[in-house]
Amino acid sequence: MMRGARAGASAPLHGLVQPRVQRRILPVRGDSDVQPGQPPQIHASGPRHARWVRISHWIIATGVVTLAVTGFVILMAHPRLYWGAAGNDLTPALLELPISRNHHHGGWERSIPFSTAAGSAVSAVRTYDILNENSWGRSLHFLAAWFLVVTGIVYVAAGICSGHIRHHLLPRAGEFTPRLLWQDLVGHLRRNNPPATGGWPTTGAAPYGLIQKSTYLGVVFLALPMMVITGMAMSPAITAAFPFLSGMFGGSQSARTVHFFVFATLVLFVLVHVSMVILSGFKRQIRAMTLGS
Amino acid sequence: MKTEKIVASRRTLITGLASAGGLLLAGCSKELPPTYGNILRMGDLLTYQSQRLLLPSNSLAKEYDRRDISSIPAIGNTNPADSHQQTYNAARGSAYEHLRAGGFADWRLSIEGRVARPGTYSLTDLQRFPSRAQITKHTCEEGWSAIAEWTGVQLRRVLEAAGMLPGARFVNFYAFDDTADGIDMHDALHPQTILAYGMNGRELPVPHGAPVRLRVETQLGYKSVKFLQRIVVTNEFDDLGKLGPLQNGWSWYVGI
Numbered sequence: 001m002m003r004g005a006r007a008g009a010s011a012p013l014h015g016l017v018q019p020r021v022q023r024r025i026l027p028v029r030g031d032s033d034v035q036p037g038q039p040p041q042i043h044a045s046g047p048r049h050a051r052w053v054r055i056s057h058w059i060i061a062t063g064v065v066t067l068a069v070t071g072f073v074i075l076m077a078h079p080r081l082y083w084g085a086a087g088n089d090l091t092p093a094l095l096e097l098p099i100s101r102n103h104h105h106g107g108w109e110r111s112i113p114f115s116t117a118a119g120s121a122v123s124a125v126r127t128y129d130i131l132n133e134n135s136w137g138r139s140l141h142f143l144a145a146w147f148l149v150v151t152g153i154v155y156v157a158a159g160i161c162s163g164h165i166r167h168h169l170l171p172r173a174g175e176f177t178p179r180l181l182w183q184d185l186v187g188h189l190r191r192n193n194p195p196a197t198g199g200w201p202t203t204g205a206a207p208y209g210l211i212q213k214s215t216y217l218g219v220v221f222l223a224l225p226m227m228v229i230t231g232m233a234m235s236p237a238i239t240a241a242f243p244f245l246s247g248m249f250g251g252s253q254s255a256r257t258v259h260f261f262v263f264a265t266l267v268l269f270v271l272v273h274v275s276m277v278i279l280s281g282f283k284r285q286i287r288a289m290t291l292g293s
Numbered sequence: 294m295k296t297e298k299i300v301a302s303r304r305t306l307i308t309g310l311a312s313a314g315g316l317l318l319a320g321c322s323k324e325l326p327p328t329y330g331n332i333l334r335m336g337d338l339l340t341y342q343s344q345r346l347l348l349p350s351n352s353l354a355k356e357y358d359r360r361d362i363s364s365i366p367a368i369g370n371t372n373p374a375d376s377h378q379q380t381y382n383a384a385r386g387s388a389y390e391h392l393r394a395g396g397f398a399d400w401r402l403s404i405e406g407r408v409a410r411p412g413t414y415s416l417t418d419l420q421r422f423p424s425r426a427q428i429t430k431h432t433c434e435e436g437w438s439a440i441a442e443w444t445g446v447q448l449r450r451v452l453e454a455a456g457m458l459p460g461a462r463f464v465n466f467y468a469f470d471d472t473a474d475g476i477d478m479h480d481a482l483h484p485q486t487i488l489a490y491g492m493n494g495r496e497l498p499v500p501h502g503a504p505v506r507l508r509v510e511t512q513l514g515y516k517s518v519k520f521l522q523r524i525v526v527t528n529e530f531d532d533l534g535k536l537g538p539l540q541n542g543w544s545w546y547v548g549i
Contacts, residue, residue, distance in 0.1 A: 142337070
């Protein structure tokens with residue numbers, strides 16, 4: 001497969017200053033998969049996303065942003081992370097985040113042990129008025145979670161039935177190799193990958209790149225389900241019915257910690273995703289995901 | 294005068310129509326927490342109804358070993374007699390102070406509402422019931438959790454002793470710290486829902502709700518009302534006004 005990146009491989013510095021126009025006219029990846037009657041070139045008008053893809057994209061995007069903001073608000077009420085079943089201000093933390101005035105406040109009465117044994121559990125009265133916006137924060141978090149879960153289920157069902165996931169997201173046979181992944185990465189860093197947005201061949205638009213496909217699959221089938229599972233693993237009612245949910249993480253505080261790190265990964269994804277949208281033609285990409293043209 | 298009469302009759306008409314609508318919706322009215330047209334409360338209601346529909350009944354929350362007992366902060370109101378606390382009522386506060394000075398010997402838990410035998414129970418009365426000890430995890434809405442052993446009487450036994458009347462759907466708890474909260478009969482009859490008078494093998498300390506607190510192990514910590522004073526069984530949902538969670542912006546059902 002001919003790739004512009006290969007030409008620059010023998011002269012890396014040269015590759016950075018080569019005019020980008022030259023690379024844009026090179027055949028895009030997937031050219032060997034052209035089926036009879038399918039136009040091999042990228043549509044000048046831009047790619048088309050199916051209507052259900054566009055609608056579910058924006059519902060899920062709104063859900064993710066709402067969940068991230070309210071999740072952060074909830075975390076601000078208790079910015080400490082633990083491992084295991086229990087963890088609180090009177091037990092050691094795995095990680096303390098200086099994100100609110102609740103971090104390391106000293107408003108405690110003298111702690112009283114429950115027994116005379118060494119290392120006994122203690123209790124102390126909190127005298128500090130903590131920052132706590134969880135009343136609306138929690139309810140909005142779960143409301144957004146409902147939108148995310150319901151839309152996510154519809155998206156995956158429609159994605160499987162319509163072939164969207166098979167055709168546009170799953171890497172083709174032999175495509176998922178370290179060499180091609182590396183090429184795609186180098187292409188991204190040199191900003192010479194064609195803006196691939198619609199999913200080819202069914203829409204006639206450029207196919208997603210290998211990293212793009214892997215990332216979307218990772219978000220849809222790993223990160224978001226993981227957020228839902230770790231979320232439910234913190235629920236007293238759900239874990240009473242299904243104890244393995246928190247058990248498989250080693251306790252609900254462990255699940256809360258995993259929930260936080262997957263959140264951080266998703267924030268990173270959103271930042272990179274939005275950056276790529278801007279770099280590959282903001283207006284055109286937004287048009288494609290809203291008007292579908 | 295005439296306008297008033299028209300207004301009055303219009304109001305009668307509207308009330309009449311509303312009541313008719315209520316009758317048409319019999320089985321739905323006042324049997325669920327209200328949403329007040331608030332989208333957040335609608336989400337809470339969806340979670341509540343989904344969990345009641347989808348989760349199996351009477352699953353027990355995990356019970357731990359004695360060695361798992363952890364340290365536990367005391368938060369919220371930690372002494373109803375302290376006027377500096379955020380929720381304080383002078384009459385209830387001084388009553389609590391008096392009861393505490395007497396070692397809670399004069400404390401009585403009142404059981405009222407839709408029961409055949411309303412009455413009061415002393416601490417000794419409650420301790421005469423078969424006791425249940427459970428080492429469970431307290432999950433605070435703030436994000437932390439703690440494991441402690443709670444000893445008490447199953448709420449179900451007390452309700453059965455008082456004789457719940459047909460149609461009883463909710464159990465509401467009023468506390469000395471000028472707060473109140475309620476649970477549905479599903480959680481009230483849960484085997485791990487207890488009126489706890491002991492914690493970690495001792496009598497319940499004041500900051501944790503002495504002399505008796507509720508333990509609801511299938512919901513977040515704030516549903517486990519401390520400093521119990523009065524239990525009221527109702528047929529209809531009661532948001533408990535300013536004492537309850539709803540009018541303070543908090544979700545009523547927090548099984549999550």
